[in-house]
Amino acid sequence: MKKSVRTLLLASTAALVALPAIAQERLVINSFGGVYEENHRRLVIEPFEQLHDVEIEVVTLYSADTLAQLRAQKDNPQFDVVHFSGGQEVVAAAEGLLVPIQPGELTNYDQLYTIAVEGIEQGHGPVYSISVAGLLYDETQIDPAPTSWNDLFTAADGDLVTIPDITNTYGLLTLLMLNKIRGGDLGDIQPGLDAVAELLDNGAQIVTSSPELQTAFAQGATNFAAYAADYAHTLRAAGMPVAFVQPEEGSPAFFITANVVAGRPNIELAKAFVDFSLRAEAQAGWAEAMRYSPSNKEVVLGDDMTAGMVYGQEAIDRVVRFDPDKVNAERAAWTDAWNRTIAR
Amino acid sequence: MPGAQGGQGLVEPIVLVTPGIALLFGAFLFPVGQILVLSVVPSGEELGAWSNFARFFADDYYIRVAWRTFRLSLLITAATALIGFPLAYAMARAPRWLAFLLLLLTVLPLMTSVVVRTFGWMMVLGRGGPVTDLLMLFGLSARNAVLLQTETGIVVAMVQVLLPFMVLTTLGVIAGIHPHLEEAARTMGAGFYKTLRHVVLPLSLPGLVSGSLLVFAISMSSFITPNLIGGVRLPVMASAIYQQAIHTLDWGFAAAQSTLLLIAVLGLLVPYLALMRRARV
Numbered sequence: 001m002k003k004s005v006r007t008l009l010l011a012s013t014a015a016l017v018a019l020p021a022i023a024q025e026r027l028v029i030n031s032f033g034g035v036y037e038e039n040h041r042r043l044v045i046e047p048f049e050q051l052h053d054v055e056i057e058v059v060t061l062y063s064a065d066t067l068a069q070l071r072a073q074k075d076n077p078q079f080d081v082v083h084f085s086g087g088q089e090v091v092a093a094a095e096g097l098l099v100p101i102q103p104g105e106l107t108n109y110d111q112l113y114t115i116a117v118e119g120i121e122q123g124h125g126p127v128y129s130i131s132v133a134g135l136l137y138d139e140t141q142i143d144p145a146p147t148s149w150n151d152l153f154t155a156a157d158g159d160l161v162t163i164p165d166i167t168n169t170y171g172l173l174t175l176l177m178l179n180k181i182r183g184g185d186l187g188d189i190q191p192g193l194d195a196v197a198e199l200l201d202n203g204a205q206i207v208t209s210s211p212e213l214q215t216a217f218a219q220g221a222t223n224f225a226a227y228a229a230d231y232a233h234t235l236r237a238a239g240m241p242v243a244f245v246q247p248e249e250g251s252p253a254f255f256i257t258a259n260v261v262a263g264r265p266n267i268e269l270a271k272a273f274v275d276f277s278l279r280a281e282a283q284a285g286w287a288e289a290m291r292y293s294p295s296n297k298e299v300v301l302g303d304d305m306t307a308g309m310v311y312g313q314e315a316i317d318r319v320v321r322f323d324p325d326k327v328n329a330e331r332a333a334w335t336d337a338w339n340r341t342i343a344r
Numbered sequence: 345m346p347g348a349q350g351g352q353g354l355v356e357p358i359v360l361v362t363p364g365i366a367l368l369f370g371a372f373l374f375p376v377g378q379i380l381v382l383s384v385v386p387s388g389e390e391l392g393a394w395s396n397f398a399r400f401f402a403d404d405y406y407i408r409v410a411w412r413t414f415r416l417s418l419l420i421t422a423a424t425a426l427i428g429f430p431l432a433y434a435m436a437r438a439p440r441w442l443a444f445l446l447l448l449l450t451v452l453p454l455m456t457s458v459v460v461r462t463f464g465w466m467m468v469l470g471r472g473g474p475v476t477d478l479l480m481l482f483g484l485s486a487r488n489a490v491l492l493q494t495e496t497g498i499v500v501a502m503v504q505v506l507l508p509f510m511v512l513t514t515l516g517v518i519a520g521i522h523p524h525l526e527e528a529a530r531t532m533g534a535g536f537y538k539t540l541r542h543v544v545l546p547l548s549l550p551g552l553v554s555g556s557l558l559v560f561a562i563s564m565s566s567f568i569t570p571n572l573i574g575g576v577r578l579p580v581m582a583s584a585i586y587q588q589a590i591h592t593l594d595w596g597f598a599a600a601q602s603t604l605l606l607i608a609v610l611g612l613l614v615p616y617l618a619l620m621r622r623a624r625v
Contacts, residue, residue: 165576167591205493206576221471332592339587340405342577 025054025269027080033060035290043285048276054269063088070097070261077263080270085131085256086169087324089124092259094325098124099260105271108278108296113316116255116278116295125259128277129286130293132246132253132310132319133173136213136232138223139241146224149181149247152199155224159203162216162225163196166338168208172331173252174226175338176322181249186326189334193341206342210234217242232308233291244308250318251310253293287311293319376606383599396600406584406601413581414608416495416570417563420502424559425552427503428510432551433544435511436518450511458505462569465501466492469573493575501573506562510555517551518544550620557616561609581605 029045031037037060045056059079061069067088070079074097084092092098100123103109109117109126116127135146142155155161164171179185179192200206205222207213210231216222217240232244258274260267276282283294287301293310294301301311310319384393400406435446453461469475469491476490491497521544529539545552567582574580579587581601588598 167587200577208576219470219472332594335587335592339576339579339584343405343408343579344577 025052025266026057027054027266027269027273028057028059028078029081029273030059030061030066030079030083032062032083032085039286039289043282043289044273044277047282048273051276052269052272056273067092071095075263077261079261080264080266081273082259082261083256084259085254087254087328089119089257089259090122090324091328093119093123097262099262099267099270101125101260101271101274106275106278108275108280111280111296111298112278113295113297113313115316115319115321118321119257125257125274126278127255127257127295128283129256130253130295130310130316130319131256132229132251132293133170133177133227134229134244134246134251134310136217136225136227136235136242136244138217139243141223145243146245147248149177149226149249151247152178152204152224152226153195153202155202157223158199159205160221160223161199161202161204162207162213162222162227163199163204164213164225164227165206165208165342166335169254170227171206171208172327172334173254173322175334176327177226177249177252177320180320186323186330189330189337193337196338197341200342214238214240229293229309230291236308246310246315246318248318250320252320252322253310255295255321256292379599379602382596383603385596396596397604399597400600400604409579409584410581410604412495412578413564416498416502416580417560419499420506420563421556421560423499423503424506424510425556428507428514428555429545429548429552431507432511432514432518433540433548435515436521437523447515450508453504454508458568459572461505462501462572465497465504465569465573469497469500492573493577495574495578498570498574498578498580501569502563502566505566505569506559509558509562510552513555513558514548514551518548521547550623553616554620557612560612564609565605 031040031045037058041058045058048054049056063084063086066079066082066084070077070082070092073079074095077097082092082098089098093100101120103117103120106126112126115130120126135149135151137146139145146152152161152163163174166172166175175189175192175196176186178195179189182191182195184191205216207216207225210227213222213225213227213231214235216225217235218238229244229246232242235242258277260270260274264270278296280294280296280298280300283296284299284301286292287294287299287305287309291305291309293316297313301309306312310316383396431446431450435443435450438446467473471490471492473490479490491500525543525547526539529543530536534542565582566580567586570578570580571583571586574583576583582605585598585601585605588594588601
């Protein structure tokens with residue numbers, strides 16, 4: 001009797017002493033703030049914390065800044081998982097800042113579209129969300145609905161057409177898409193610049209930010225714009241009769257990736273987190289909340305939602321990805337050329 | 345005793361100016377010095393010093409941007425002077441309560457952020473705003489040809505933003521002109537306008553000139569109002585510098601443009617200050 005009490009005492013003391021050693025594991029990740037981060041927490045971060053009994057510290061940091069921090073922390077990295085939306089993973093992987101992920105390490109691998117895992121061989125993480133650019137139009141004013149990027153040039157009201165500035169991601173994508181349609185490539189964007197000049201000659205206007213586009217639609221200053229599918233959803237939610245269409249030539253997009261950072265102690269857990277981001281359940285949540293296109297084939301969405309989205313194999317096949325390496329290398333030169341083209 | 349006083353005479357001013365000088369050095373002279381160095385030091389190995397300046401002058405795009413900035417600043421200065429001088433004169437000669445009211449109306453906008461004031465103009469000048477509706481009513485304007493994103497729009501908004509600077513500097517000088525001088529001119533047979541032109545205007549010139557310099561210098565370097573009202577298609581020097589520094593990350597070239605802007609403003613201020621000194625002596 002006495003002995004067992006002592007054993008119990010000993011055991012509990014041991015447990016107390018050992019407690020710090022088995023303290024909760026921690027992951028440090030970045031997210032993009034605002035509504036995005038709210039959804040990120042709800043769909044991925046909090047469920048993962050509960051499932052694996054880990055603590056996740058979220059640092060609000062945009063892609064370019066995250067890459068800058070990763071570079072600065074190369075010898076002593078502070079992030080476990082980083083999310084990028086501007087193709088920065090290509091640069092990070094090339095600089096050895098990321099841990100390559102093998103297809104076998106992702107339980108959701110087989111559920112993903114090819115476009116989502118193309119980069120895995122080059123050592124960066126998979127795509128868990130796609131923000132697609134296309135045409136936004138006022139349903140009450142534009143009939144029939146546009147089907148092609150060329151409709152921008154033949155719009156009945158050329159002065160009600162809006163394109164985003166190149167400093168806006170969608171502006172860059174629009175320029176590259178118009179360039180592609182007009183026969184240019186990433187080595188020569190002059191056809192794209194000529195197309196932009198043509199739109200401006202027709203009276204088109206340029207906006208630099210999303211709220212500016214919202215104001216333009218609200219004031220009737222535009223009824224036809226090149227922009228993001230998810231923003232069409234925002235405008236509809238604000239009560240405007242704005243619809244999205246994926247043009248027949250395809251639509252450029254930016255791809256949000258989850259990547260595992262090299263040189264950290266919890267690489268297995270970080271890989272599990274990336275895998276967790278890919279599951280159909282989370283991606284359905286993203287689609288519902290923000291109209292991001294899922295990269296997971298298994299995501300099932302209702303017709304009421306998919307009308308204004310790029311969704312399903314056929315639509316995803318028409319998503320165009322411009323080589324992020326080349327885009328990053330040429331961005332400054334293109335910005336300069338763009339400014340010269342649009343200046344009055 | 346005189347020796348001790350002399351020592352004190354040196355210590356006290358030093359103590360008094362140290363915080364100011366420290367702030368000026370840390371927050372102004374040091375960064376400006378860095379910009380100057382950055383503008384001269386070549387950005388690439390193969391480029392010589394001053395290459396950033398050579399690039400500016402060899403490129404008609406940047407010359408056009410600089411010319412627009414200069415031209416608009418002149419227009420803004422002229423317009424503020426034309427509006428500001430009569431207003432300042434009226435304020436100086438109005439009854440006390442009215443002068444106070446006018447002063448309040450002039451200064452009050454300064455209490456609001458320039459961003460807020462500019463947004464107000466965006467509403468007024470934009471589509472659906474009163475100005476556009478009026479213009480369309482008279483058939484003067486096409487549907488989307490509004491004042492927003494035009495040079496006229498920039499000038500209108502900038503004049504409102506900068507008017508207080510002109511009025512306050514001019515008012516100070518006009519208030520110092522004794523009303524007896526005008527009365528004398530009037531009794532000698534000069535009319536109101538003649539008095540204004542030959543007596544008040546010449547005497548208030550120092551105020552008008554310093555107000556104009558202030559307005560011109562601020563116009564040349566202003567960023568928010570031209571950017572929000574003019575949009576991306578009407579770049580001025582400040583927005584070109586912003587583009588280079590933030591979007592294309594060409595800090596050397598941005599620094600060179602900043603330096604040129606500084607030289608342009610100093611080129612006006614320094615001769616003026618020298619003239620004023622001589623006038624006082």
